[in-house]
Amino acid sequence: MxxxxxxxxxxxxxxxxxxxxxxxxxxxxxxxxxxxxxxxxxxxxxxxxxxxxxxxxxxxxxxxxxxxxxxxxxxxxxxxxxxxxxxxxxxxxxxxxxxxxxxxxxxxxxxxxxxxxxxxxxxxxxxxxxxxxxxxxxxxxxxxxxxxxxxxxxxxxxxxxxxxxxxxxxxxxxxxxxxxxxxxxxxxxxxxxxxxxxxxxxxxxxxxxxxNFNAAGAVVRVQGKSVHPGYAKDKMINSIYIAQDFINSLPRLETPEHTEERQGFFHLSSIKGDVEETVLEYIIRDHDKKHFEARKQVMIDLVEEICKQYERDCVQIEIKDQYFxxxxxxxxxxxxxxxxxxxxxxxxxxxxxxxxxxxxxxxxxxxxxxxxxxxxxxxxxxxxxxxxxxxxxxxxxxxxxxxxxxxxxxxxx
Missing domain, CATH: 3.40.630.10 (Zn peptidases)
Structure with a gap:
C-alpha cells in the first residue's frame, strides 16, 4: 500500500x-x-x-x-x-x-x-x-x-x-x-x-x-542525625543505614529485573543521600488493582515498622497514583x-x-x-x-x- x-x-x-x-x-x-x-x-x-x-x-x-x-x-x-x-x-x-x-x-x-x-x-x-x-x-x-x-x-x-x-x-x-x-x-x-x-x-x-499497569510513585525520606564521627557514639543516626534497611525489607525478587507478563514490582529508581538525609524514589506497578493497593500498603506499613524500631519518626513516605x-x-x-x-x-x-x-x-x-x-x-x-x-x-x-x-x-x- x-x-x-x-x-x-x-x-x-x-x-x-x-x-x-x-x-x-x-x-x-x-x-x-x-x-x-x-x-x-x-x-x-x-x-x-x-x-x-x-x-x-x-x-x-x-x-x-x-x-x-x-x-x-x-x-x-x-x-x-x-x-x-x-x-x-x-x-x-x-x-x-x-x-x-x-x-x-x-x-x-x-x-x-x-x-x-x-x-x-x-x-x-x-x-x-x-x-x-x-x-x-x-x-x-x-x-x-x-x-x-x-x-x-x-x-x-x-x-x-x-x-x-x-x-x-x-x-x-x-x-x-x-x-x-x-x-x-x-x-x-x-x-x-x-x-x-x-x-x-x-x-x-x-x-x-x-x-496496562496500575502505577504510582513513592518518595521515601529518611532523616538521620549527623555528628562528628569521632564523637558519634550513641549520638549519630546514619540515614543511609536506615534507608538500606527499608530497601532490603521489600521483596527482592519483586523488581523489574525478576518479573514479567502480569507480575507487578517495586522499582527503586533513584537514591540520594548522606548521613543527615537519604531520599529514595520508587515506582510501584501491578496489573491487578487489589495487588496494587496491597503494594502501596506494604510500603506504608514498612515505614511505620522502621519508625517503631528506631523509636523515632525517622522515615516519611509520600505515594501518588499516576495512572490505572x-x-x-x-x-x-x-x-x-x-x-x-x-x-x-x-x-x-x-x-x-x-x-x-x-x-x-x-x-x-x-x-x-x-x-x-x-x-x-x-x-x-x-x-x-x-x-x-x-x-x-x-x-x-x-x-x-x-x-x-x-x-x-x-x-x-
Whole structure:
C-alpha cells in the first residue's frame, strides 16, 4: 500500500528533530524544542489535505479526515506522541538503514564497539530480509513514538488520495510529554469528539493491548542525625543505614529485573543521600488493582515498622497514583478491540494480545471518557541506543489503520 521510501523519508525527517521532554519542567510542553516538530507536523497535515488542523497553546495537535459515507458511523481517533524520553539522548539522532537484514550482528558504532546482536535481542531474528532503521549507538532512535506519527499521517494521506475507501469521520491527535506521564493531562476529550480511539504506541508488529499497569510513585525520606564521627557514639543516626534497611525489607525478587507478563514490582529508581538525609524514589506497578493497593500498603506499613524500631519518626513516605489499568474502561466496549484484531488479520498481521508492562496516553484517556486501546507501532528496545524499527512493520501499521476505519464504516452500515 505505502511506498517504502516515502515512509522512510517521513520517519527520518521526524526522528532527526530533538523532542526530548523534561520531567523537571512545569511548562507544557516541558521543553521548547518540542515545538519544532509540532509546528512541522501542523504544516504537513495541512499539506496532505486534512481539515480542521489546529495546534493549541500547549502544542496539542488535532485534525480531521471527513467521512466518505452517507450513513452514521461513530467518530474514531488515532493518537501518538512526539516527545522522546529523557532517559537517553535524543540530540543529533543519526539513523542507519540496514537493507535486506541478514540476521547477523549489526555494528552500530565501530569506535565504541556497540553492537546490536540477535544473540541478546532475539526479536531481530523475525526481521531477516527486511529493512531496519537503527541508531548509530550514540542516541536513541525515537521510534517511540515518531513511528506512530509516521504511520498515522501516512494512513491519512493514503485515505485522502483514495476517497473510494469507505470510512466515517476520523480524528487524530499528536501530544507532547507522554514520556514523562503528562501526555493526556491537557488532552481535551470533548474537543477531540471521538467515541473511541487507538494509540499507535506499541512495540513489535501485531501487538494489541487493552491492559496496562496500575502505577504510582513513592518518595521515601529518611532523616538521620549527623555528628562528628569521632564523637558519634550513641549520638549519630546514619540515614543511609536506615534507608538500606527499608530497601532490603521489600521483596527482592519483586523488581523489574525478576518479573514479567502480569507480575507487578517495586522499582527503586533513584537514591540520594548522606548521613543527615537519604531520599529514595520508587515506582510501584501491578496489573491487578487489589495487588496494587496491597503494594502501596506494604510500603506504608514498612515505614511505620522502621519508625517503631528506631523509636523515632525517622522515615516519611509520600505515594501518588499516576495512572490505572485501562482494562476496566475498555472491557465494556470490547468491540473496539475486536475491530482492531479483525483489521490486523485482514492485512495478514497476526494479533498479539497482551498486557502492557507500562502505560500509554491511552490509559489516562480511557479514564477521561475516551476508551483507547494500544496498537503496535513496530519499534523495539525503546529508550536507548539499541532501539530499532523495521520499515515493513511501519507499513503494516499504516495498513491496519486504513483497514480499521474501513471495517468500522462497514460495521455500522
Amino acid at each position: 505505502t511506498n517504502k521510501q516515502h515512509i522512510i523519508d517521513r520517519f527520518l525527517r521526524y526522528v532527526k528533530i530533538d523532542t526530548q521532554s523534561d520531567p523537571k519542567s512545569t511548562t507544557t510542553p516541558s521543553t521548547e524544542k518540542q515545538w519544532d516538530l509540532a509546528n512541522l507536523l501542523v504544516e504537513e497535515l495541512k499539506q496532505i489535505g486534512l481539515a480542521d488542523v489546529i495546534i493549541d497553546e500547549n502544542a496539542y495537535i488535532m485534525a480531521t479526515l471527513p467521512s466518505t459515507v452517507g450513513h452514521q458511523v461513530p467518530v474514531i481517533g488515532f493518537v501518538s506522541h512526539f516527545d522522546t524520553t529523557p532517559d537517553f539522548s535524543g540530540t543529533h539522532v543519526n539513523p542507519q538503514i540496514i537493507e535486506n537484514y541478514d540476521g547477523k550482528d549489526i555494528i552500530l558504532n565501530k569506535e565504541k564497539d556497540i553492537i546490536l546482536s540477535p544473540e541478546y535481542f532475539d526479536d531481530l531474528e523475525q526481521y531477516k530480509g527486511q529493512t531496519l532503521i537503527t541508531t548509530d549507538g550514540n542516541t536513541l532512535l525515537g521510534a517511540d513514538d515518531k513511528a506512530g506519527i509516521t504511520e498515522i499521517i501516512t494512513a491519512m494521506e493514503y485515505l485522502v488520495n483514495n476517497p473510494d475507501i469507505p470510512h466515517g469521520k476520523i480524528r487524530i491527535c499528536f501530544t507532547p510529554d507522554e514520556e514523562i506521564g503528562r501526555g493526556a493531562h491537557k488532552f481535551d476529550v470533548d474537543k477531540f469528539g471521538a467515541e473511541w480511539a487507538y494509540t499507535m504506541d506499541g512495540s513489535q508488529i501485531g501487538e494489541l493491548e487493552y491492559e 489499568n485501562m482494562k476496566e474502561k475498555v472491557q465494556p466496549v470490547m468491540h473496539i478491540v475486536e475491530l482492531a484484531k479483525n483489521a490486523m488479520e485482514a492485512v495478514h498481521v497476526e494479533p498479539i494480545i497482551k498486557a502492557i508492562r507500562g502505560g500509554t496516553d491511552g490509559a489516562q484517556l480511557s479514564y477521561k471518557g475516551l476508551p483507547c486501546p494500544n496498537i503496535f507501532a513496530g519499534g523495539h528496545n525503546f529508550h536507548g541506543k539499541y532501539e530499532y524499527v523495521p520499515v515493513e512493520s511501519m507499513q503494516k501499521a499504516s495498513e491496519v489503520i486504513v483497514k480499521l476505519v474501513e471495517l468500522t464504516a462497514k460495521k455500522y452500515e
